[in-house]
Amino acid sequence: MEVRELSAKELTTIGIGSSYPVYFPENLEELKSLLRNEDIFIIGGGSNTVLSEKLNRKFVSLRKFRNILLEEDRITVGAGVKLSELLALQIQKKFSLFEFLAGIPKATVGGLVAQNAGAFGHEIKDRLVEVKFLSRETLEVEVLRDFSEFGYRKSPFPELGAVVEATFKIFHSQKVKEEMKKFVSLRLEKQPPFYLRTAGSTFKNPPGDSAGRLLDLAGLKGFSVGGVKFSEFHANFIVNEGGSFSEFLELVEMGRKKVKEKFGVDLELEVRVIT
Ligand SMILES: Cc1cc2nc3c(=O)[nH]c(=O)nc-3n(C[C@H](O)[C@H](O)[C@H](O)COP(=O)(O)OP(=O)(O)OC[C@H]3O[C@@H](n4cnc5c(N)ncnc54)[C@H](O)[C@@H]3O)c2cc1C
Incomplete structure (x- = not known):
């Protein structure tokens, strides 16, 4: 291997x-x-x-799990297939699937399912038919068809096991390329440019509010600790300009503390912090 x-x-x-x-x-x-x-x-x-x-x-x-099977009303893809490859296939074969995620760099099918990625009112789980995974408990391949445990940036993975492949519902669409352009423009209106080093949204949005708005009102837009800072474009994105893990954690704690003090709101991490 x-x-x-x-x-x-x-x-x-x-x-x-x-x-x-x-x-x-x-x-x-x-x-x-x-x-x-x-x-x-x-x-x-x-x-x-x-x-x-x-x-x-x-x-x-699972970069080497790259199978793709396109059928009339569904597509089955290996966990290592990149979002960008799927979007290119959507344009080529004219079908609707993940245009609302256009512009997200590097993401793979496994990560999209595990995070139940979503944007602009759409979520991965709405398109899922089934997820094939290798169970950590049984070490057997199992199939998940009930997505009731999926929620806002939440799924039973990776704790349940490794997503091996997923099948999604697709729809024919003549205007998929235009839709992608629309979503990319919407993204660029409020998010930092894609070339900056970020990990997407740092915190989940609290119910009925936006983490970026609260961080901004707490005075943290552009605030830095060492080489990491809350972006001037959107405070919920932390930008790395040569910082360390401890600086990242310090900045996260600062965000949590200020928002709690000012609004009484507990921010929950969206990024997966691995220690
Ligand atoms: C600029 C930018 C914008 C973003 N915008 C959005 C957005 O609008 N909406 C959104 O939802 N997210 C957004 N994100 C976050 C991110 O792209 C998504 O969460 C994406 O789904 C992560 O996919 P990944 O393959 O990179 O996963 P990773 O970051 O590699 O992993 C994320 C989690 O998934 C697990 N995982 C990965 N592969 C598997 C597998 N095969 N089986 C089981 N578990 C697995 C990992 O263990 C980890 O817990 C953005 C990120 C960036 C950098």
Whole structure:
């Protein structure tokens, strides 16, 4: 099985951390042998993940799970397929699926399912037909068709196991490219430019409000600790300009504390912080 030492900059969009051994299983048997180990962390595109420099864990990437089966009303895709590849296929074959996520860098099918990614009123779970996963408990391939445990940026994964592939409902659409352009423009109106190192939204939006708005009103837009800061474009995005994991944690705590003091609201992390 391929194993490579990869840096946090290669593994995650925010690029905080050191370098780590990453295993690239090619099939279910190899994945199974890794999943026996309690200490593994499954990494997708790393677009919602922040890593401690001192991690002593094995990383597993399902980058080699790249199957795609396009049918009349559904598509089945391997966990390692990238969002950008799916969007390109949508344009080529003219079908609607994830246009509302256009513009998100690096994300993979496994990470989209695990985070129940969503934007502009749409969520991954609304399009799911089934998820095939390797169970951590039984080490067997199981199929999930009941998505009642999915919620706002929440799913039973990766705790339940490794997503191996997912099947989504699709619809024919002549205007999918225009829709993507529309969503990318909407994104760029309020989010930091895509080339900056961020991990997407830091905190989940509290019910009926926006974490970015509260952080902004708490005076944190543009506020920095060392090499990390709350973006001037949107305070809920933390931008890494050469900072460390401890600086990231300090900034997160600062955000939580100020918002709690000013509004009595407890902010909950959306990014997956791995220690
Ligand atoms: C600029 C920017 C904008 C963003 N905008 C949005 C947005 O609008 N909406 C939104 O929802 N998110 C957004 N995100 C966050 C992120 O893109 C999503 O959460 C995405 O779903 C993460 O996918 P990933 O493959 O990068 O996952 P990772 O960051 O690699 O992993 C995220 C979680 O998924 C788990 N995971 C990954 N693969 C698997 C697998 N095969 N099986 C089981 N568990 C797995 C990991 O263990 C981890 O817990 C944004 C990120 C950035 C950088």
